[in-house]
Amino acid sequence: SQQxxxxxxxxxxxxxxxxxxxxxxxxxxxxxxxxxxNSGRGLVHLILIRSNEREKHxxxxxxxxxxxxxxxxxLITASRAADTASYFCATDPSMNYGGSQGNLIFGKGTKLSVxx
Amino acid sequence: xxxVTQTPRYLIKTRGQQVTLSCSPISGHRSVSWYQxxxxxxxxxxxxxFSETQRNKGNFPGRFSGRQFSxxxxxxxxxxxxxxxxxxxxxxxxxxxxxxxxxxxxYFGPGTxxxxx
Numbered sequence: 001s002q003q004x005x006x007x008x009x010x011x012x013x014x015x016x017x018x019x020x021x022x023x024x025x026x027x028x029x030x031x032x033x034x035x036x037x038n039s040g041r042g043l044v045h046l047i048l049i050r051s052n053e054r055e056k057h058x059x060x061x062x063x064x065x066x067x068x069x070x071x072x073x074x075l076i077t078a079s080r081a082a083d084t085a086s087y088f089c090a091t092d093p094s095m096n097y098g099g100s101q102g103n104l105i106f107g108k109g110t111k112l113s114v115x116x
Numbered sequence: 117x118x119x120v121t122q123t124p125r126y127l128i129k130t131r132g133q134q135v136t137l138s139c140s141p142i143s144g145h146r147s148v149s150w151y152q153x154x155x156x157x158x159x160x161x162x163x164x165x166f167s168e169t170q171r172n173k174g175n176f177p178g179r180f181s182g183r184q185f186s187x188x189x190x191x192x193x194x195x196x197x198x199x200x201x202x203x204x205x206x207x208x209x210x211x212x213x214x215x216x217x218x219x220x221x222x223y224f225g226p227g228t229x230x231x232x233x
Contacts (some may be wrong), residue, residue, distance in 0.1 A: 044224070106159035
């Protein structure tokens with residue numbers, strides 16, 4: 001079953017604009033990860049944020065995590081045409097003892113289109 | 117380090133046949149996970165192997181099976197193929213260390229596109 005739900009399902013912006021994607025999930029997590037997929041290819045890991053972190057940056061990417069609302073957002077600043085891809089959030093659900101369930105649960109993704 | 121490799125990249129099979137897909141993880145990674153991706157269901161977890169043992173399993177019928185070898189390479193097999201098995205099958209490797217302190221960050225291969233006719 002899907003744990004993460006991305007919003008919006010599709011997003012179209014102009015080059016240079018910022019893109020924000022949101023993810024909501026249902027259970028307690030150890031961490032939340034964001035991945036990018038270009039047109040039916042493999043997924044590329046972008047960034048991981050642990051459950052005790054609130055914000056993380058990596059280049060033009062900024063991720064926030066609000067565990068009280070069970071939600072995360074991915075911000076891509078100064079977008080480029082090459083950022084056109086599908087973006088997925090994936091959660092690593094935690095078990096009762098605090099350990100990892102052992103597999104990631106993916107949302108259905110946000111399809112981002114950046115027009116030159 | 118070389119990335120995750122999957123073979124073959126494309127495959128066309130007919131209903132009722134069986135298929136075997138292969139995955140070679142990143143050197144040093146002991147965990148291999150398999151996912152099925154379809155437009156309707158998205159990315160769904162099939163199973164995970166760690167040190168030649170199946171450690172986790174998703175909600176798929178017994179027609180889907182896998183194994184892992186001592187060099188961490190993994191294969192997945194689908195028997196009695198159905199039209200609905202057409203999908204992109206993704207393999208991901210990680211160091212396999214689970215628990216609160218570890219990230220379980222996964223590195224994906226390019227996938228095998230399976231078409232069942």
